[in-house]
Amino acid sequence: MEVKISTRRTDLTPRLEDYTTEKIGRLDRFVQGLDHAKVHLSEESNPRISEPFQCEVTIEGHGHHVRASHSGPDGFAAVDGATEKLERQLRKLKTRLIRRWQASGDDTILAAAGVETAEAEAEEPPAPRIVKSKKFHIASMTADEAVLELELVNHGFYFFHNSETERAAIVYRREDGDFGLIDEAG
Numbered sequence: 325m326e327v328k329i330s331t332r333r334t335d336l337t338p339r340l341e342d343y344t345t346e347k348i349g350r351l352d353r354f355v356q357g358l359d360h361a362k363v364h365l366s367e368e369s370n371p372r373i374s375e376p377f378q379c380e381v382t383i384e385g386h387g388h389h390v391r392a393s394h395s396g397p398d399g400f401a402a403v404d405g406a407t408e409k410l411e412r413q414l415r416k417l418k419t420r421l422i423r424r425w426q427a428s429g430d431d432t433i434l435a436a437a438g439v440e441t442a443e444a445e446a447e448e449p450p451a452p453r454i455v456k457s458k459k460f461h462i463a464s465m466t467a468d469e470a471v472l473e474l475e476l477v478n479h480g481f482y483f484f485h486n487s488e489t490e491r492a493a494i495v496y497r498r499e500d501g502d503f504g505l506i507d508e509a510g
Contacts, residue, residue, distance in 0.1 A: 325352040325383075326360040334367035334377070340399045347407045348381060354414035355421070358385035365399055377402040381410060390414060462492070467505050470495045474503070 327345045329336060344363055352358045361383045368376040375395040379402035383390045390413045394405030464485040465473070474482035474495055486493040491508035498504050 325349050325358050325385075327363060328360065329363045329365065332364070332366040333369060334365055334399065336365065340365075340403075343400060344379075344403050347403055348383075348410075351383065351407070351410055351414060352385075354411065355385075355388070355418050358383050358388070358390075360384060363403075365402070367399075375402075379403050379406040381406045383410065383414075388417060390417065467493065467495060471503050 325348075327348045329341060329344055344365070348361045348363055351361070361381055364378075364380045366378045366380075368378070370376070375397050377397065377399045378393060378395050379399070380393040381391065390410060392406045392409035392413065394402050394409060396402035396405055462483065462485045463473075464487045466487055470482050470484040470486075470493070473484070474497065481494050481496040483492070483494050485491070486507060489507055489510070491510055493508060494506040496504050496506070
């Protein structure tokens, strides 16, 4: 894969250039046929910013565009963070291509991604399945009463019939300690 590096408000040392080219260049192992990557490194001059180095990467090939950016305390950390994000995205892309192939049986989909048929069959993830089922009476109550019930059962959410809207609804505990309400649209 061809890697082009550009900079703004920062010096590109030979060591950082080699490191970036090597890290980004290895990403084509996830999905073959990625033609080129554009890497843009920049540095903010504001001393209050704890992670002033920014790395933005765009990878293209076979009609796919994958993009990630990451900030870090230095150029190497920014490149590492962007590379980790790109690896996750490229794994998802490869999985998506394999699933598309499995649904259609068209080997040209795999060939476009540079994936061997045996590799695709070996990576087939197990299909999600329902492992537990419950039936219960849905009580009619207000959202405030549902919050009280949620606290009593000590779950992350509570499903109920909202007596104010006459529709199905869910109250859930938010990370900030407050509660949220999802109400069925009418």
